[in-house]
Amino acid sequence: MGELETVRVGIVGASGYGGVQLVRLIRDHPQLDLVYLGGDSSAGKPFSDLYPHLSQATDLIIESVDVDTIADRCQVVFLSLPNGLAYQMAPRLLEKGCKVLDLSADYRFSNLETYKNWYGGDRADAETAAVAVYGLPELYRDRIKDAQLVGCPGCYPTASILALAPLLKQGMIVPNSAIIDAKSGISGAGRQAKTNLLLAEADNSVAAYGVGRHRHTPEIESIGSDLAGQDILVQFTPHLMPMVRGILSTVYATLRDPGLVREDLVTIYTAFYRNSPWVRVLPAGVFPQTKWAMNSNMCYLGVEIDQRTDRAIVISAIDNLLKGQAGQAIQCLNIMMGWDETLGLPELGFYP
Numbered sequence: 206m207g208e209l210e211t212v213r214v215g216i217v218g219a220s221g222y223g224g225v226q227l228v229r230l231i232r233d234h235p236q237l238d239l240v241y242l243g244g245d246s247s248a249g250k251p252f253s254d255l256y257p258h259l260s261q262a263t264d265l266i267i268e269s270v271d272v273d274t275i276a277d278r279c280q281v282v283f284l285s286l287p288n289g290l291a292y293q294m295a296p297r298l299l300e301k302g303c304k305v306l307d308l309s310a311d312y313r314f315s316n317l318e319t320y321k322n323w324y325g326g327d328r329a330d331a332e333t334a335a336v337a338v339y340g341l342p343e344l345y346r347d348r349i350k351d352a353q354l355v356g357c358p359g360c361y362p363t364a365s366i367l368a369l370a371p372l373l374k375q376g377m378i379v380p381n382s383a384i385i386d387a388k389s390g391i392s393g394a395g396r397q398a399k400t401n402l403l404l405a406e407a408d409n410s411v412a413a414y415g416v417g418r419h420r421h422t423p424e425i426e427s428i429g430s431d432l433a434g435q436d437i438l439v440q441f442t443p444h445l446m447p448m449v450r451g452i453l454s455t456v457y458a459t460l461r462d463p464g465l466v467r468e469d470l471v472t473i474y475t476a477f478y479r480n481s482p483w484v485r486v487l488p489a490g491v492f493p494q495t496k497w498a499m500n501s502n503m504c505y506l507g508v509e510i511d512q513r514t515d516r517a518i519v520i521s522a523i524d525n526l527l528k529g530q531a532g533q534a535i536q537c538l539n540i541m542m543g544w545d546e547t548l549g550l551p552e553l554g555f556y557p
């Protein structure tokens with residue numbers, strides 16, 4: 206096999222939690238060359254001033270965003286920005302020939318009306334949105350391969366959809382019966398200062414938020430409906446946990462076939478994810494914890510059936526900043542470039 210091409214990449218939103226993961230992952234990736242960092246309030250500062258412990262990773266200075274400059278320098282651009290900004294940049298970056306991976310919600314919805322209902326904003330980029338591919342490789346690998354624009358999934362949707370997908374795809378559950386109880390570490394909220402994210406507020410405490418109305422609900426439902434081949438609804442409740450990283454998503458759904466036992470589910474899930482190196486289905490009776498996934502791009506799945514209620518219970522653990530965000534974006538890029546899906550990504554987590 207010949208040498209793989211080295212690709213010039215840039216990050217817009219480099220100072221944030223997604224940006225800083227990307228800097229580290231790109232530095233450890235054999236085929237990527239980091240040539241551009243962009244931002245807003247951090248513009249003009251060397252990245253190493255913001256993150257001195259990463260000074261050996263890059264000596265780039267964060268620049269204010271100028272699409273022409275980015276496109277001149279980069280073949281691939283990661284947009285790691287608050288919702289509502291990527292759609293103002295992506296169409297021009299694509300026009301100039303860049304491949305774009307958006308970590309925000311802007312390109313996750315094939316139906317822009319759904320996006321506008323939940324996120325607001327005035328979208329004039331329907332043509333661009335129509336060519337975006339949802340960046341969950343385990344389900345859409347074939348489409349990601351040919352994509353120029355990938356809308357990377359949210360962290361809760363990644364954990365929750367991977368837990369539900371085999372059940373939905375194979376029509377195994379009663380429609381609308383899925384209930385998702387999910388917990389996230391605080392880094393899921395990004396690096397912004399907010400009162401509820403203060404140590405004094407969040408430590409030694411667990412709280413639900415966005416109850417019955419979190420914006421990841423329509424994202425899970427739209428992908429879930431695509432898998433099920435019919436419109437489905439889910440009940441989704443997120444919780445903020447007193448930890449930095451990780452998502453644990455526990456999914457309950459009523460099985461159509463009461464005769465199934467948990468070993469059947471292990472077999473079905475193992476077969477479904479047999480070509481997915483970043484999903485590990487655990488043996489019967491084993492359930493994951495978030496710490497297993499910390500600093501790994503792996504999603505761990507544990508499955509069970511409660512014979513009394515005929516419910517499948519699937520527990521999914523990921524690192525919200527890796528498989529839930531920056532790691533998954535690199536996984537998508539690997540596929541877009543025709544590289545091995547695992548290239549440059551951390552497999553083993555930090556433990557304990």
Ligand SMILES: NC(=O)C1=CN([C@@H]2O[C@H](COP(=O)(O)OP(=O)(O)OC[C@H]3O[C@@H](n4cnc5c(N)ncnc54)[C@H](OP(=O)(O)O)[C@@H]3O)[C@@H](O)[C@H]2O)C=CC1
Pocket residue numbers: 217218219220221222223224243244245246247248270285286287288290308309310358359360392393394395396397525526529530
């Ligand atoms: N955190 C997580 O676990 C996950 C986050 N996501 C999504 O990924 C995206 C990034 O998240 P995260 O890294 O956590 O967010 P952060 O709040 O940590 O970072 C946001 C970044 O956006 C930059 N930025 C803000 N406004 C502008 C602007 N007008 N022009 C240029 N840059 C701007 C900031 O730059 P500056 O400091 O220079 O102002 C900062 O670097 C978000 O859409 C988020 O919803 C998705 C999955 C998981």
Ligand SMILES: CC(=O)N[C@@H](CCC(=O)OP(=O)(O)O)C(=O)O
Pocket residue numbers: 288308309310358359360361389390391392393394395421443445
């Ligand atoms: C703990 C926490 O606050 N988590 C974030 C989810 C992060 C994420 O994936 O959000 P996007 O869909 O905006 O990319 C939240 O609930 O808003």
